[in-house]
Amino acid sequence: MSPVHSITGRLTAMFALAALLVLSLLGYALDRELATVLERQQVEQLDTKFQDIDYVLQRLRGPEQWARIHAKLDALTPPNRSTQYWILSDDPRIRYGNALAEIVGIRLGANSVGELRIGGQVEPMLIRSDYLPANERHAALRFIVGVDSGPYARTRRTFRSVMLVSVSGGMLLAALIGYFIAHSGLVPLKRLSQEAYALSPNMLSQRLMTAKLPAELSDLVGSFNGALDRLEVAYQQLESFNADVTHELRTPLTNLIGNTQVALSRERSVPQLVEVLQSNLEDLERLRGIVNDMLFLARANLGERPQQLLFTSLATEVHKTIEFLDFLLEEAQVSVRVQGDARAPIESALFCRAVTNLLHNAIRHSEPGAEIVVELVSRDGQAHVSVSNPGPDIPHEHLGRLFDRFYRVDASRTKSGESHGLGLAIVKAVAAMHAGNVFAASSDGITTVGFSVSTGAHEKQNHNPLIS
Ligand SMILES: Nc1ncnc2c1ncn2[C@@H]1O[C@H](COP(=O)(O)OP(=O)(O)OP(=O)(O)O)[C@@H](O)[C@H]1O
Ligand SMILES: [Mg+2]
Numbered sequence: 001m002s003p004v005h006s007i008t009g010r011l012t013a014m015f016a017l018a019a020l021l022v023l024s025l026l027g028y029a030l031d032r033e034l035a036t037v038l039e040r041q042q043v044e045q046l047d048t049k050f051q052d053i054d055y056v057l058q059r060l061r062g063p064e065q066w067a068r069i070h071a072k073l074d075a076l077t078p079p080n081r082s083t084q085y086w087i088l089s090d091d092p093r094i095r096y097g098n099a100l101a102e103i104v105g106i107r108l109g110a111n112s113v114g115e116l117r118i119g120g121q122v123e124p125m126l127i128r129s130d131y132l133p134a135n136e137r138h139a140a141l142r143f144i145v146g147v148d149s150g151p152y153a154r155t156r157r158t159f160r161s162v163m164l165v166s167v168s169g170g171m172l173l174a175a176l177i178g179y180f181i182a183h184s185g186l187v188p189l190k191r192l193s194q195e196a197y198a199l200s201p202n203m204l205s206q207r208l209m210t211a212k213l214p215a216e217l218s219d220l221v222g223s224f225n226g227a228l229d230r231l232e233v234a235y236q237q238l239e240s241f242n243a244d245v246t247h248e249l250r251t252p253l254t255n256l257i258g259n260t261q262v263a264l265s266r267e268r269s270v271p272q273l274v275e276v277l278q279s280n281l282e283d284l285e286r287l288r289g290i291v292n293d294m295l296f297l298a299r300a301n302l303g304e305r306p307q308q309l310l311f312t313s314l315a316t317e318v319h320k321t322i323e324f325l326d327f328l329l330e331e332a333q334v335s336v337r338v339q340g341d342a343r344a345p346i347e348s349a350l351f352c353r354a355v356t357n358l359l360h361n362a363i364r365h366s367e368p369g370a371e372i373v374v375e376l377v378s379r380d381g382q383a384h385v386s387v388s389n390p391g392p393d394i395p396h397e398h399l400g401r402l403f404d405r406f407y408r409v410d411a412s413r414t415k416s417g418e419s420h421g422l423g424l425a426i427v428k429a430v431a432a433m434h435a436g437n438v439f440a441a442s443s444d445g446i447t448t449v450g451f452s453v454s455t456g457a458h459e460k461q462n463h464n465p466l467i468s
Contacts, residue, residue: 015178
């Protein structure tokens with residue numbers, strides 16, 4: 001892993017940078033302070049020496065005293081020449097000082113303090129100078145005291161080198177400490193990653209441990225475990241769905257194989273074979289029905305949207321559907337009444353399929369002579385289609401699951417071959433495709449099952465030009 005993408009790498013670099021910044025600022029401040037202190041010391045040293053000699057010069061009585069002054073200056077000059085004196089004047093008797101000829105430059109600033117450079121010397125001398133105009137006792141002269149600034153400059157250079165080493169060392173140390181802090185701080189994360197790695201579909205109930213985790217991680221682990229809960233439910237649903245599918249397909253397949261085996265067991269006449277083929281065809285059609293329904297649900301689940309939305313009267317669509325079911329209604333001796341109307345953008349084929357499924361159920365669960373009521377109401381941006389029929393109440397605990405795939409209230413009907421329990425799942429899928437929902441209620445001998453479709457918001461989502 002590249003250091004940029006590793007938390008340890010980043011934290012180490014950040015620690016090192018922070019240390020560099022803090023130590024550099026500290027070093028700079030100390031360097032400035034040291035410079036000020038050293039400069040003050042130099043000036044103080046210079047001032048003391050200057051005042052001593054200035055005092056003597058101010059009290060000079062005659063030219064005969066110059067020899068004494070020169071001797072005193074000789075005595076005051078240390079052998080290493082860290083302090084030096086010069087007297088510049090036109091009068092050669094007054095003139096004094098080492099290497100007068102080698103002075104290459106004098107620069108004076110405020111308070112007559114400045115620098116003097118002697119050829120061949122690396123560091124300039126720090127000087128203080130005074131000018132005494134000519135009087136009856138001596139010619140005009142300039143008196144200079146200089147102290148060598150070399151030792152001070154060397155002290156600062158040494159300090160800077162020490163600082164440079166300290167800053168680099170401090171930075172490395174901080175990086176090292178940062179590395180260990182980050183490394184040990186990330187141990188719980190590593191443990192989690194190992195735990196997560198060990199998760200497998202064979203142990204779906206396994207969860208990541210939240211105990212002893214830092215607060216920052218326990219929230220994350222809580223959310224992750226929540227996702228695992230949902231995955232487990234979805235996985236179990238899928239498993240039971242697979243079991244249901246197998247079960248539903250097995251019955252017609254067993255029938256097909258059984259019928260065919262019986263038919264082949266001995267010589268059959270043509271009419272007998274036709275009968276077997278007809279019976280097989282019914283089973284095959286049932287199989288096709290299940291497969292088609294499952295395919296539809298799978299596509300809807302993958303987010304397939306309606307192809308052509310048309311803003312239309314739902315009552316008209318319901319009447320069209322009832323006409324198709326005429327024969328079934330007559331056979332069951334039930335009637336249908338359509339109440340109200342609503343307009344919504346729908347795909348007619350999908351809408352009719354959902355209404356057909358609801359009517360099929362209502363017809364199947366109604367006694368002869370019953371009246372089925374289809375009610376259309378527009379409310380809260382949704383057009384509600386509800387199909388009510390008289391019949392025994394569905395127990396409350398089943399109502400929430402009616403729309404699950406393969407769910408049937410009466411389990412004994414499962415084997416009857418009449419239904420596969422996909423009708424209401426398809427109603428739910430159609431409602432979802434139209435940004436709607438489903439509902440079911442059953443009380444006082446009336447069962448109402450229905451769905452809704454969006455009346456307007458859906459239109460904006462789809463940007464379908466067919467909607468008028
Ligand atoms: N009007 C109703 N009255 C009583 N029970 C109903 C009604 N509508 C649905 N149910 C119950 O809900 C179950 C699920 O209905 P669904 O339409 O999904 O499946 P199905 O009718 O059994 O099979 P399919 O519709 O695939 O032929 C039914 O098996 C039935 O028990
Ligand atoms: Mg049904």
